[in-house]
Amino acid sequence: MARALELRPGRIRPAGRRTDTAMAYALAGGALAVVALFTIYPVGYALVGSLYTLSPILPRSFAGLSNYGLIFGSPYFGFALRTTAVLALATVPAVVLLGLLVAVLLSRPFRGATLVKVVILLPWTIPAATGGVMWKGVFADAWGALNATLYELGLVHNYVAWLTTPRLAILATTIAQVWAQFPLAAVLLLAAMQAIPGELYEAAALDGAGGLRAFAAVTLPHIQPMLVVVTLFEILVALTAFDLIFALTGGGPGTATTVLSYFIWAESFKMLSFGTGLALAAIIAGLSFVLIAALMRLMPREALVGEGR
Amino acid sequence: MRRPVWERIVFPGAVAAVMLFALAPFLWVILSGFLPEVAILTVPPEWLKYGVILDNYRYIVTGEVPRAYQVGGVLRRMISEEVRAVPRAALNSTLVALGTLLLNWILGAPAAYAYARMRFAGRVATFYFITASRLIPAAALAIPYYLIIKQLGLLDHHLALILIHTALTLPFTVLILVLYFRTIPAEIEESAQLDGATRPMILRRIVLPLALPSLVGTGLFAFMLSYSEFLFSMLVLGSPQTRTLPVTLASVSTNPDVTWTLLSAGTTLAVLPALLLVWPIWRYMVRGLVTGAV
Numbered sequence: 258m259a260r261a262l263e264l265r266p267g268r269i270r271p272a273g274r275r276t277d278t279a280m281a282y283a284l285a286g287g288a289l290a291v292v293a294l295f296t297i298y299p300v301g302y303a304l305v306g307s308l309y310t311l312s313p314i315l316p317r318s319f320a321g322l323s324n325y326g327l328i329f330g331s332p333y334f335g336f337a338l339r340t341t342a343v344l345a346l347a348t349v350p351a352v353v354l355l356g357l358l359v360a361v362l363l364s365r366p367f368r369g370a371t372l373v374k375v376v377i378l379l380p381w382t383i384p385a386a387t388g389g390v391m392w393k394g395v396f397a398d399a400w401g402a403l404n405a406t407l408y409e410l411g412l413v414h415n416y417v418a419w420l421t422t423p424r425l426a427i428l429a430t431t432i433a434q435v436w437a438q439f440p441l442a443a444v445l446l447l448a449a450m451q452a453i454p455g456e457l458y459e460a461a462a463l464d465g466a467g468g469l470r471a472f473a474a475v476t477l478p479h480i481q482p483m484l485v486v487v488t489l490f491e492i493l494v495a496l497t498a499f500d501l502i503f504a505l506t507g508g509g510p511g512t513a514t515t516v517l518s519y520f521i522w523a524e525s526f527k528m529l530s531f532g533t534g535l536a537l538a539a540i541i542a543g544l545s546f547v548l549i550a551a552l553m554r555l556m557p558r559e560a561l562v563g564e565g566r
Numbered sequence: 567m568r569r570p571v572w573e574r575i576v577f578p579g580a581v582a583a584v585m586l587f588a589l590a591p592f593l594w595v596i597l598s599g600f601l602p603e604v605a606i607l608t609v610p611p612e613w614l615k616y617g618v619i620l621d622n623y624r625y626i627v628t629g630e631v632p633r634a635y636q637v638g639g640v641l642r643r644m645i646s647e648e649v650r651a652v653p654r655a656a657l658n659s660t661l662v663a664l665g666t667l668l669l670n671w672i673l674g675a676p677a678a679y680a681y682a683r684m685r686f687a688g689r690v691a692t693f694y695f696i697t698a699s700r701l702i703p704a705a706a707l708a709i710p711y712y713l714i715i716k717q718l719g720l721l722d723h724h725l726a727l728i729l730i731h732t733a734l735t736l737p738f739t740v741l742i743l744v745l746y747f748r749t750i751p752a753e754i755e756e757s758a759q760l761d762g763a764t765r766p767m768i769l770r771r772i773v774l775p776l777a778l779p780s781l782v783g784t785g786l787f788a789f790m791l792s793y794s795e796f797l798f799s800m801l802v803l804g805s806p807q808t809r810t811l812p813v814t815l816a817s818v819s820t821n822p823d824v825t826w827t828l829l830s831a832g833t834t835l836a837v838l839p840a841l842l843l844v845w846p847i848w849r850y851m852v853r854g855l856v857t858g859a860v
Contacts, residue, residue, distance in 0.1 A: 277684055277685060277686055278686035278687050280680075280684070280765050281680040281684045281685075281686035281689070282680075282686070284676035284677060284679060284680040284684075284765065284766075284769075285676065285677035285680040285681065285692070287672070287673040287676070287677065288673040288674055288676075288677035288696065288736050288740060289677070289692055289695075289696065291669075291673060291729065291732055291733050291736060292695070292696050292699050292733055292736055292737065293695075294714070294729075294733070295699075295707070295711065295714070295729070295730065295733035295734075296695075296699040296702065296733070298710065298714065299707045299710030299711060299714065300702065300706075300707075300710075302709075302710040302713065303706060303707070303709070303710050306709070306710070355584075358580070358584075359584055362577065362580055362581055362584070371848075373581060373584075373585060374848065375844055375845060375848050376585055376588055376589060377584060377585065377588050378844055378847070378848060379588055379589070379592065379840070379841070379844055380588055380591075382790055382840040382843065382844050382847060383794065383837050383840045384793065384794030384795075384796060384811065384812040384815075384836075385794060385796065385812075386794075386796040386812040386813075386815060386816045387794075387811070387812060387815055387833060387836055387837060388591070389816070389819075390815055390816070390819040390829065390833055391591040391592070391594075391595050391833060392591055393819060394591065394594055394595055394598065394826055394829075394830065395590070395591055395594060397826065399607070400606040400607055400611070400826055402590075402594040402598075405606070405610070405611040405613075408609070408610050408611075409610060409611075416609065436587065436588070436591070440588070497704055499704075499796070499797055500796040500797060500812065500816075503796070503816060504815070504816045504819055504820075507820060521706075521708065522708070522797075525708065525709055526801075531709050534708075534709055535709055535710075538706035538707070538708070538709070539706065541706055542702060542706045
């Protein structure tokens with residue numbers, strides 16, 4: 258994957274003839290146009306729009322920074338920010354660790370390994386909103402499979418209100434989110450592990466390092482770039498999570514699982530105040546960029562670029 | 567060979583636990599789709615006491631109300647037509663996802679070829695632009711997307727969704743195809759060029775046939791993303807006839823008149839394509855990534 262960052266073109270026909278540039282844009286133009294239409298214009302629109310009072314039911318007027326003021330002054334922003342942070346802090350490490358564990362389990366050949374890999378991929382292949390619905394069936398207070406199972410096993414004597422108790426609803430959301438995300442982490446980390454030359458493990462074994470020590474000395478350093486990529490990606494996912502939570506809890510009970518994306522949604526399409534929604538979107542985008550830039554600064558450069566293969 | 571404890575017990579145990587975690591919600595949904603509602607509402611539940619029934623599926627397909635609803639007592643007697651929209655929604659999702667897949671190939675393959683093989687002004691900048699475009703959080707784009715689609719007059723049209731999903735998947739498609747195209751030996755193309763073949767001809771006759779696995783992989787990826795996408799689908803599709811699966815399911819699941827058993831039958835129908843596609847996805851896309859073929 259490290260090669261993704263290397264952009265030298267393959268051989269064939271040395272350096273720029275003008276016809277080449279025209280032809281290249283003829284070939285790449287369609288893709289560029291679609292991406293540009295849905296990137297440059299929306300971002301510009303969001304930044305400008307966040308300075309206006311924008312609503313389908315009100316006349317448009319310039320509002321300066323008052324949308325931003327409104328958000329920072331709203332107690333709901335604080336709640337949503339906290340909930341998002343809690344969910345991110347719970348899910349990201351869990352996804353990365355579980356993904357790592359599964360990748361380690363699957364990195365050695367065993368009978369039925371392919372079947373296990375395909376089965377584990379399943380949560381990732383279905384829509385996140387559908388995943389939310391499915392987990393609702395597991396956690397539902399009155400008829401969920403979890404309550405029924407715990408009751409049958411004699412572990413609880415009264416059904417637990419998983420989805421209507423704020424703390425438990427956050428726990429349920431975290432579990433469902435981890436379920437939806439760990440397959441991708443596992444597959445990407447597995448890919449990185451399989452790229453490690455076998456000789457390195459043989460050499461480690463000759464030095465008397467097996468099991469955990471080989472993992473620490475050989476595996477970890479080699480999958481570090483991928484660990485970074487997976488972690489950054491999962492942070493982005495956690496900060497913008499929406500579908501699954503929408504279907505599982507609808508942001509409730511109360512505001513217990515109202516994350517920032519859900520707040521944007523409610524502000525824009527329930528309150529119909531687009532300007533505030535855009536300002537909120539700009540804040541979230543800024544937040545993600547700052548967080549990711551900070552993390553990338555913290556990482557040693559080699560971790561990002563990799564050593565190549 | 568001596569087999570340590572962890573290999574005999576811990577390892578299979580851990581694998582089984584992970585599989586159970588991945589599969590449990592699926593198993594529960596599939597099972598409850600075949601149960602009458604009363605079976606899950608008693609405390610303690612007696613899931614299998616009332617036998618396995620097909621009423622829920624029959625209702626979705628034919629509209630015949632399940633027998634359980636015609637009995638009084640503790641049973642709920644309201645039922646919603648909404649769940650019957652699920653097969654239609656699955657069809658809508660499939661059409662949109664196929665459109666996205668095709669557009670990804672049509673736009674992505676030529677672009678990837680240009681980035682993989684040609685030298686031109688603005689090459690690096692535009693490539694970074696395409697790949698970095700996905701770093702913008704989707705929720706931040708919701709309102710502008712809605713307004714663009716409205717201005718194009720495409721609200722409630724599937725084409726709108728195809729365009730949006732293509733914009734979301736193209737960066738990944740282009741990136742993967744560039745990596746793959748560059749593994750194809752350049753000599754073949756060079757000799758074709760000496761024979762007077764143009765770039766589009768080389769792309770169509772030589773590169774695309776050789777890159778078939780990566781085309782299948784990226785195509786499936788685009789298909790799955792489009793099939794699953796929820797936020798923008800909810801935004802641009804208003805009417806029940808055009809809605810895609812994630813939107814319909816989310817709406818059905820919050821409808822108090824739809825029982826869990828009925829919803830489960832609908833959900834089972836909804837995840838069926840994913841269950842069927844997971845093998846080819848593994849075969850053509852993930853395995854390629856995992857074995858380092860990319």
